[in-house]
Amino acid sequence: MVADSSRSDAGTAAEPADDRLLEVENLQTVFHTERETIRAVDGISFGIAEGETLGLVGESGSGKSVTARSIMGLVDSPGELLPDSSIRFDGRELTGLSETQYESVRGGGVAMVFQDPLSTLNPVYTVGNQIEEALSLHRGLSGLEATEKAIELLEDVGIPDAARRVSEYPHEFSGGMRQRAVIAMALACDPDLLICDEPTTALDVTIQAQILELLADLQEEHGLSILFITHDMGVIAEVCDRVAVMYAGEVVEQAPVVELFENPRHPYTRGLLRSIPSTQRGADRLETIEGEVPTPNAPATDCRFAPRCPEAFDACREVHPEPVPVATETADADADHTAACLLYPEDETREQAVDRHAIEDAPPGAGAVDSGGESR
Amino acid sequence: MSRWSYFARRVLLMIPIVFFGTTITFVILRMGPIDPAAAVIGASGDTEAYTSVRRSLGLDQPLWLQYVDYLRDLFTLQFGYSWVVNRGRPVWELIGVYAPRTIWLGFWSVMLPLFVGLPLGFYAGLNPNTLSDYVASFGGIVWRAMPNFWLAVIFVAVLTQSEQLFGFQWESWLVETNIVTPPELQRLWVPENFFGAFKAILPAALVLGSASMGNEMRIGRTAVLETKNENYVETARAKGVPGRKIVYKHVFRNALIPLVPIITGEAFLLLGGSVLVETVFSINGLGYLFYAATINADLPLVGSLMFFFILLSVGINIVQDLLYTLIDPRVGYGGEGA
Ligand code: SF4
Numbered sequence: 001m002v003a004d005s006s007r008s009d010a011g012t013a014a015e016p017a018d019d020r021l022l023e024v025e026n027l028q029t030v031f032h033t034e035r036e037t038i039r040a041v042d043g044i045s046f047g048i049a050e051g052e053t054l055g056l057v058g059e060s061g062s063g064k065s066v067t068a069r070s071i072m073g074l075v076d077s078p079g080e081l082l083p084d085s086s087i088r089f090d091g092r093e094l095t096g097l098s099e100t101q102y103e104s105v106r107g108g109g110v111a112m113v114f115q116d117p118l119s120t121l122n123p124v125y126t127v128g129n130q131i132e133e134a135l136s137l138h139r140g141l142s143g144l145e146a147t148e149k150a151i152e153l154l155e156d157v158g159i160p161d162a163a164r165r166v167s168e169y170p171h172e173f174s175g176g177m178r179q180r181a182v183i184a185m186a187l188a189c190d191p192d193l194l195i196c197d198e199p200t201t202a203l204d205v206t207i208q209a210q211i212l213e214l215l216a217d218l219q220e221e222h223g224l225s226i227l228f229i230t231h232d233m234g235v236i237a238e239v240c241d242r243v244a245v246m247y248a249g250e251v252v253e254q255a256p257v258v259e260l261f262e263n264p265r266h267p268y269t270r271g272l273l274r275s276i277p278s279t280q281r282g283a284d285r286l287e288t289i290e291g292e293v294p295t296p297n298a299p300a301t302d303c304r305f306a307p308r309c310p311e312a313f314d315a316c317r318e319v320h321p322e323p324v325p326v327a328t329e330t331a332d333a334d335a336d337h338t339a340a341c342l343l344y345p346e347d348e349t350r351e352q353a354v355d356r357h358a359i360e361d362a363p364p365g366a367g368a369v370d371s372g373g374e375s376r
Numbered sequence: 377m378s379r380w381s382y383f384a385r386r387v388l389l390m391i392p393i394v395f396f397g398t399t400i401t402f403v404i405l406r407m408g409p410i411d412p413a414a415a416v417i418g419a420s421g422d423t424e425a426y427t428s429v430r431r432s433l434g435l436d437q438p439l440w441l442q443y444v445d446y447l448r449d450l451f452t453l454q455f456g457y458s459w460v461v462n463r464g465r466p467v468w469e470l471i472g473v474y475a476p477r478t479i480w481l482g483f484w485s486v487m488l489p490l491f492v493g494l495p496l497g498f499y500a501g502l503n504p505n506t507l508s509d510y511v512a513s514f515g516g517i518v519w520r521a522m523p524n525f526w527l528a529v530i531f532v533a534v535l536t537q538s539e540q541l542f543g544f545q546w547e548s549w550l551v552e553t554n555i556v557t558p559p560e561l562q563r564l565w566v567p568e569n570f571f572g573a574f575k576a577i578l579p580a581a582l583v584l585g586s587a588s589m590g591n592e593m594r595i596g597r598t599a600v601l602e603t604k605n606e607n608y609v610e611t612a613r614a615k616g617v618p619g620r621k622i623v624y625k626h627v628f629r630n631a632l633i634p635l636v637p638i639i640t641g642e643a644f645l646l647l648g649g650s651v652l653v654e655t656v657f658s659i660n661g662l663g664y665l666f667y668a669a670t671i672n673a674d675l676p677l678v679g680s681l682m683f684f685f686i687l688l689s690v691g692i693n694i695v696q697d698l699l700y701t702l703i704d705p706r707v708g709y710g711g712e713g714a
Pocket of ligand 1: 266267268303304305306307309310311312313316321340341342343
């Protein structure tokens, strides 16, 4: 969005935020229960450029899937997006669209691949029928034309004997084949952005690798942007260009993938990286982060990671950290790397840093937005 | 195995079931305490007449021979003549008179719940925790809880006094019908006759179908609520399928699967339950005939009616399998559901 380029906000920092395909700003998704309001997604901002893959990583319960559903407009009562939230896709504001208006965005603009291929296909319709449904909605194809296109799509995603399998039911497909079929269905919509919500978690390792490869190929072929959601840092390393690390409804660190792996700044990211097998040189045993992700039910007044953070100090319990730019290590000069932790920026004294976070957090709800100038 | 060969296998399986059912019937009838010859001659106790009746009825033959004859007659649909209830009248003729009334009653007591209870349940499931949901759910429970005999009596009482209670006469409303007589089932293709027959059976069908209606509503509501939250419904939404089509295409068909056995199960119950309702509304259907035949030890009639009931329940079973096969492609796959 050109109109927003003047606003250099500390939240999404240096990335030239002018023509990114998807721009999420201060997204807040809450769920009302009888006793409390769960702030499942609590003021996150990120963007995805055309052809880019952004990884959204975090433990379960950190708000990744809710983020995906918020973008798809699939958050139903008792959940809602708070008024300050903004999701711009291809220059169009999606928040506040009616259900009917959203139908044109779903699939056609943004398509989604879900976690469990066993349950994402309707058991009573053939795979072909479900792909053709998408084809008729988004490409106006029907009848024989649609069937031919469906077969073509199944071939594209590597399903052998597609002409026969197009008329089979989901239960006649294996898990991996089903996920391929789901991907074919998403592609049938001809989307610009593909959201993959843990697409390989339910599959075994060899199939997982095949599906990741397939996604990479398709991305190149169709020029797709991908939002890839996973809890698996290993998968992130394989498929993403940039990574946003989520914790308890917030993005705590954001950086290009190499930068993040080489130079993780947030203590939580470091913990996550220590818990994967291959990346840690010389580590004999895997570390895990003790404890669980808290369920945020009030606006943050502290660092939500503090109870589990090995580097926590007093201020962590009183000041809510905002994303700030941190020094980069990789050669990439305009590497845009932010972390939401009171330890940063590292070139300031701890008091200065804490004060800065306290000030940025000051206008309640406004968060990181509109704090320009100060940080650079 | 394809689902249609599964279906064919299910149908073939019905043959031994019919055979077994009729055999049990024979055993109960011939080996039980009933002495048909005594029933035929009545209380006179004339031994001469008694033996001659026994001979003429073939009761002096060895049991196995009687059994073979009995099976042969049934499977060639030679039901013989009534011995006691309506002596000398072909069983076929009796069934021809009584069965249509029961079938007409049974048909509407299945259809009314299906077209009233099910849509209400689906509606409540689509709009959970709204006022209309509460009204429908609560009404369903109350309606279901009312015992048939009580409901039947209340219906008769209210309808016969509709003049005083509501200011119009049910009997002469729109078409002339009676409340407690068998419905006229002649020339149903004439709209007037059809409507008259429908109106005549309506109170009885409502009573007989009351439990089914409540059940189907309740289970339809739950089924829709569950299906609505299935992942494939979210997937369909995510690919931009309009809300209305999601409900029709993706929710309803799946929600029907758990309802199939409920609906056919209700149909079974109606077979047994109809005797009571038929009595209150004086419909004189098969239930009444069967009751009379049993009380009077009219063996050919009882046996034939049993056979008729067995065929009817097997038929319902086949309909159930057919519905399953039509709705759910997973039927017969990997040995499940067999
Ligand atoms: S703000 Fe404090 S508690 Fe939070 S991550 Fe940084 S050091 Fe740890």
